[in-house]
Amino acid sequence: xxxxxxxxxxxxxxxxxxxxxxxxxxxxxxxxxxxxxxxxxxxxxxxxxxxxxxxxxxxxxxxxxxxxxxxxxxxxxxxxxxxxxxxxxxxxxxxxxxxxxxxxxxxxxxxxxxxxxxxxxxxxxxxxxxxxxxxxxxxxxxxxxxxxxxxxxxxxxxxxxxxxxxxxxxxxxxxxxxxxxxxxxxxxxxxxxxxxxxxxxxxxxxxxxxxxxxxxxxxxxxxxxxxxxxxxxxxxxxxxxxxxxxxxxxxxxxxxxxxxxxxxxxxxxxxxxxxxxxxxxxxxxxxxxxxxxxxxxxxxxx
Amino acid sequence: xxxxxxxxxxxxxxxxxxxxxxxxxxxxxxxxxxxxxxxxxxxxxxxxxxxxxxxxxxxxxxxxxxxxxxxxxxxxxxxxxxxxxxxxxxxxxxxxxxxxxxxxxxxxxxxxxxxxxxxxxxxxxxxxxxxxxxxxxxxxxxxxxxxxxxxxxxxxxxxxxxxxxxxxxxxxxxxxxxxxxxxxxxxxxxxxxxxxxxxxxxxxxxxxxxxxxxxxxxxxxxxxxxxxxxxxxxxxxxxxxxxxxxxxxxxxxxxxxxxxxxxxxxxxxxxxxxxxxxxxxxxxxxxxxxxxxxxxxxxxxxxxxxxxxxxxxxxxxxxxxxxxxxxxxxxxxxxxxxxxxxxxxxxxxxxxxxxxxxxxxxxxxxxxxxxxxxxxxxxxxxxxxxxx
Numbered sequence: 087x088x089x090x091x092x093x094x095x096x097x098x099x100x101x102x103x104x105x106x107x108x109x110x111x112x113x114x115x116x117x118x119x120x121x122x123x124x125x126x127x128x129x130x131x132x133x134x135x136x137x138x139x140x141x142x143x144x145x146x147x148x149x150x151x152x153x154x155x156x157x158x159x160x161x162x163x164x165x166x167x168x169x170x171x172x173x174x175x176x177x178x179x180x181x182x183x184x185x186x187x188x189x190x191x192x193x194x195x196x197x198x199x200x201x202x203x204x205x206x207x208x209x210x211x212x213x214x215x216x217x218x219x220x221x222x223x224x225x226x227x228x229x230x231x232x233x234x235x236x237x238x239x240x241x242x243x244x245x246x247x248x249x250x251x252x253x254x255x256x257x258x259x260x261x262x263x264x265x266x267x268x269x270x271x272x273x274x275x276x277x278x279x280x281x282x283x284x285x286x287x288x289x290x291x292x293x294x295x296x297x298x299x300x301x302x303x304x305x306x307x308x309x310x311x312x313x314x315x316x317x318x319x320x321x322x323x324x325x326x327x328x329x330x331x332x333x334x335x336x337x338x339x340x341x342x343x344x345x346x347x348x349x350x351x352x353x354x355x356x357x358x359x360x361x362x363x364x365x366x367x368x369x370x371x372x373x374x375x376x377x378x379x380x381x382x383x384x385x386x387x388x
Numbered sequence: 389x390x391x392x393x394x395x396x397x398x399x400x401x402x403x404x405x406x407x408x409x410x411x412x413x414x415x416x417x418x419x420x421x422x423x424x425x426x427x428x429x430x431x432x433x434x435x436x437x438x439x440x441x442x443x444x445x446x447x448x449x450x451x452x453x454x455x456x457x458x459x460x461x462x463x464x465x466x467x468x469x470x471x472x473x474x475x476x477x478x479x480x481x482x483x484x485x486x487x488x489x490x491x492x493x494x495x496x497x498x499x500x501x502x503x504x505x506x507x508x509x510x511x512x513x514x515x516x517x518x519x520x521x522x523x524x525x526x527x528x529x530x531x532x533x534x535x536x537x538x539x540x541x542x543x544x545x546x547x548x549x550x551x552x553x554x555x556x557x558x559x560x561x562x563x564x565x566x567x568x569x570x571x572x573x574x575x576x577x578x579x580x581x582x583x584x585x586x587x588x589x590x591x592x593x594x595x596x597x598x599x600x601x602x603x604x605x606x607x608x609x610x611x612x613x614x615x616x617x618x619x620x621x622x623x624x625x626x627x628x629x630x631x632x633x634x635x636x637x638x639x640x641x642x643x644x645x646x647x648x649x650x651x652x653x654x655x656x657x658x659x660x661x662x663x664x665x666x667x668x669x670x671x672x673x674x675x676x677x678x679x680x681x682x683x684x685x686x687x688x689x690x691x692x693x694x695x696x697x698x699x700x701x702x703x704x705x706x707x708x709x710x711x712x713x714x715x716x717x718x719x720x721x722x723x724x725x726x727x728x729x730x731x732x733x734x735x736x737x738x739x740x741x742x743x744x745x746x747x748x749x750x751x752x753x754x755x756x757x758x759x760x761x762x763x764x765x766x767x768x769x770x771x772x773x774x775x776x
Contacts (some may be wrong), residue, residue, distance in 0.1 A: 162613055187611035188503055189581055192540035195508035230708060230740040245655020247707040250739060251762065254707075271654055274508040300655055303505045326658040329665045330674070333474070337639040337654025337676040339610060340505065345523045367666055368659045369763030 088220040088265040089240070089285040089292070090178060090209070091154065095224045098123040098146040098176065100167045101158035103134050110158065110182075110228050111135060117231040119224045122150040143167075143174035156217065156226045157181040164213060165190035169197055172208060179276070180226050181212035188339065191274040198276060210276025214338070216246035216268035227268065229253075237262015238384050239375060240286035242279060243298035244271050244305070244338070248326060248368070252296055255372025260385040264292040271300070271338025279309035287317050294320045294380040296371065297362075301327030302341045302348040307356045314360040320378060321362045324371050325353050389607045389618055390625060392437045394486045396603030399580070403572045406565065407600050411487035413437055420462050423487040424455055430490070434461045437484035439624055441521075442472035448482065451490055458487070491601060494594045497556055498522055499570065500586035501538070501577045503608075510538040510577055512548075512570065516556045518589040544574040558598075565598050580618065581611030629692050636688045637678050645670025646700040646773050648693035648731075650686070652677050652707065652716075660705045663762055669770035672699045677706075677716075686719025687726060694727055701732045701773035705765055708739025715741075717748035724754055732757060732772035736765035 097114065101107040102124025112135055115121050123146035124134055130141030140146045143155060155171040157164060157179065164183040171179045191213065201208050211218055217227015221234035233250055235257045243249040249268055256263065267282050269275055279297060286292040299306040306325060313321055328350045330336045332343040343349050354364050363378075365371045375381040391399070394413040401407055411423030411432070424432060436448030443449050448470045452458035462485055471479035496518035504511035514534045515525060526533055534555055538544050549567040558566045569590075577585045584606040591599050612619040623631060633640035639654065643661075647669050651657035654676045661671040673696065677689050693702055706716045716737065736759040737745045749756065757772060759765035 161610065185610045187581055187614075188583065188608050189510075189540055189578060189611065192503065192509045196540055233739070243655070245653060247651075247653030248655035248659055250707045251656060251659070254738060273503065273505045298655070300658060305505075308506070324659070326655050326662060328662045329671060330658055330661070331641070331643065334641050334674075336641070336658050336674055339608075341654055341658065367763065368663060369761055369766075 087289055087291050088223065089289050090211070090218050090265055090267065091220040091224040091226055093223045095154045095226070096120050096122045096150065096152050097154045097156055097226055098125060098143060098150070098152035099156045099158065100125045100143065100171065102126060102137065102139060103129055104158055107158035108135065111137070113231065114156070114225050117225040119226060122146075123152050143171050143176065147174045147176060152176055154178045154180065154226055157183060157213075159183060161185040161187070165194050168194050168210065172197060172201055177207050177209065179210045180215070180217050181210065181276070182215060182217055182228055183212070184214040186213045186272065188272065188274055191272060195274055195276070211267060212270040212275060214272045215270030215275075216249060218265065218267050220265045221263050229266070229268070233257055234266065235262035238264060238291060238293035238380060240264045240282070240289065240292040240295045241266040241298070242282035242286070242295065243268055244300050244340070245298060245326065248298055251368060252298055252324070252371050255369070256296070256375060259372045259376040259381070261372070261375060261381050262384065264289060271340050273303060273340040279305045280312040283309060283312055283317060283321070287319055292319065293384070294322065294375065294378065296375065297321055297323045299323065299325045299353060300338065300341050301325070301330055301336065301343050301350050301353070302338070304347065306353040310356040310360045310362065313362055320380060322365065322371065322375050322378070323357050323362050324365045324368050325350055326368070389609060389612070389621065389623065390439045391605040391607070392439065392484070392624075393435060393603060394437055394484070396605040397600070399576055399605060400600055400603050403576055405569050405572045405600060406598050407603065408491050409489040413484045413486045414462070415466070415484050417459065417463050417466065420459055420487070421455065424458060427487050427489045430454065432458055433488050433490045434458060434465060435486045435488065436465055436470055436482040437486055438470055438480045438482055440470070440472045440474040440480055442474055443470065446470050446472040448472070491591060491599055492594050493589070493591045495592040496589035497591070498525070498588050499573065499590045500584065500588070501573050501582070503583050504537070507537050509540050510574065512536040512538060512544070512552065512574070514552055514556055522588065538574055540578070543578060544571045546571065559592070559596055562592070562596060562598050569598060569600070576605070580605065581608045581615055582606060583608055629695060633675070633688070633692050636685050638685060638689050638692070639674070639676040639678065640692055641674040642696065643671050643673050644698070645672045646698055647769050648672045648696065648699040648702040650675050650677060650689050650693060650702065650704045656705065656707060660703065660762065660766070663766035664703065664769060667763070667766040667770040669766070669773055672696050683715065683719040683722045686716060687723040690720070690723035690727060694729070699731060701734065701769045702729070703765055703769040704733070704735045705762060706737050706739070708737070708741060708745070712741040713737045713739055713745025714748060717745040721748065721752050721754070734759055734765050734769040734772060736760070736762060
């Protein structure tokens with residue numbers, strides 16, 4: 087079993103008829119994902135890429151049984167679209183959109199927390215993320231599908247292209263992935279490292295985890311605490327931004343060292359202290375996993 | 389985006405929050421007499437309007453008892469290079485000074501609203517021990533700091549504000565004023581899409597009045613589409629190259645090294661800088677061409693990198709997801725037609741349409757070093773920069 091996405095996941099794409107939505111929905115379908123619906127308010131009743139388009143997410147859930155929403159809606163309306171998906175009853179919302187105002191995300195997060203506390207089965211990944219892929223089964227995101235391969239390593243990352251880099255190195259060594267989750271580079275997001283570590287810890291297919299962090303915030307430090315208390319599976323990590331100047335936002339809204347917090351050295355120290363293997367050179371992450379017992383087994387099986 | 393102190397105080401004034409009487413910000417010594425008149429009877433405080441913190445110790449905040457003293461201070465301060473721990477050695481030029489009526493201080497308090505990443509909501513941070521930097525206090529006396537999460541939709545509730553007031557030992561006759569101030573700061577935070585609204589120090593005067601002696605406001609760039617007034621303001625922090633990049637949707641940050649980097653994705657761009665460093669070189673910049681960039685954006689990115697005369701080699705590292713490698717290749721070739729490249733170019737492509745991308749580059753017959761992995765690319769770029 088993988089986590090979050092499976093062969094039977096039924097995807098609705100919010101913003102299907104836009105250029106990014108169209109391009110990536112097509113790529114997901116080519117990968118074999120079941121894109122069962124699109125939502126563009128005002129275009130309900132039409133068909134796009136051979137997929138029925140609805141006016142609301144609720145309609146797509148009722149008519150097509152969508153349970154995963156992939157959001158490509160531009161920033162001004164992104165938060166509203168995420169809230170609509172929550173309300174429509176999909177179980178997983180993956181928000182790709184970059185540039186969502188952080189206060190909008192604070193409001194989304196409050197709604198998400200309330201719904202989960204009330205027992206709703208709901209999860210938000212992103213925003214500002216590449217999405218999620220369970221290799222060989224389902225791709226809901228913008229990652230290039232062909233670099234992935236099914237296998238035992240779970241990957242979770244704050245960065246898109248950096249994740250592809252790690253995945254590619256693993257695949258090149260014959261080591262496949264259970265599920266690859268991009269949680270996004272924004273300061274407030276739906277799912278954090280610890281949520282994903284928890285998912286991977288309880289997933290039979292996953293035998294090891296690669297966690298790719300970056301400067302800013304304290305998600306890596308929290309992950310280290312979680313690992314110490316709750317995890318039995320090995321975790322390998324890389325943290326980007328060692329050479330980033332303090333006080334500057336490094337592209338991602340969340341990648342900033344400010345007021346002495348979010349520093350690369352603190353994160354590496356926190357991870358290493360609890361026994362997580364931190365790779366200093368990104369290009370060695372594949373090799374490092376391959377040398378470990380899990381990697382050796384996976385490579386031998388492949 | 390960061391607001392200057394006088395802009396922050398103008399916002400406070402608009403929300404009816406207590407700030408000292410002011411003569412406003414001035415740019416020329418000739419404007420001083422009118423400013424002093426507006427501020428009222430002296431003494432006055434003259435404050436350099438720069439975005440860097442630590443102004444006081446660097447000589448950017450001075451008290452003037454007489455108009456003559458004020459004139460001398462203003463003359464020296466306008467145009468000076470202020471060097472604070474936050475500006476680095478280069479310092480920052482003072483173009484404006486704020487002339488406020490000076491206030492007598494009985495007590496200093498710290499009050500700030502931040503966006504807390506861990507909680508995912510606005511958070512009030514307060515301390516009865518103001519006047520020192522909150523980061524310093526967090527380190528030396530963490531128990532002296534109060535934290536109160538705020539609902540991002542409802543804002544600060546009156547009872548929450550009262551609770552803060554009692555914990556901060558605000559005198560009973562100032563309870564109403566404090567509640568108004570704290571709620572007003574949260575309202576500003578939400579109305580302006582801020583990341584930070586901070587007053588340090590918030591003071592109690594000997595007469596028992598509350599006054600915000602400083603006002604620091606930082607806003608969320610992602611929200612500029614709905615903050616028209618903020619969006620119209622000039623960006624004082626970015627360099628010309630950084631501004632030029634921003635216009636085309638490129639994130640660029642200039643650094644001191646010799647290897648120009650063009651990468652897609654913020655994380656990979658950081659990791660590329662780290663790899664260059666690890667290979668023994670130093671990056672000249674952080675540059676994320678972003679998702680969905682077209683040939684024009686790549687051309688622009690090239691032009692921006694090549695404007696930096698320190699650049700001895702250019703490293704392009706693209707892992708295609710949103711951005712297809714053939715788009716990048718087209719961009720590189722278009723740019724190379726416009727710009728005569730005088731330094732070695734190392735290109736590493738991987739991802740969607742990588743074959744088409746590589747084929748385009750090879751077919752062009754242009755001189756470049758093709759690398760197979762990031763580490764290979766970093767090493768080749770460092771070697772090329774050294775040899776150049």
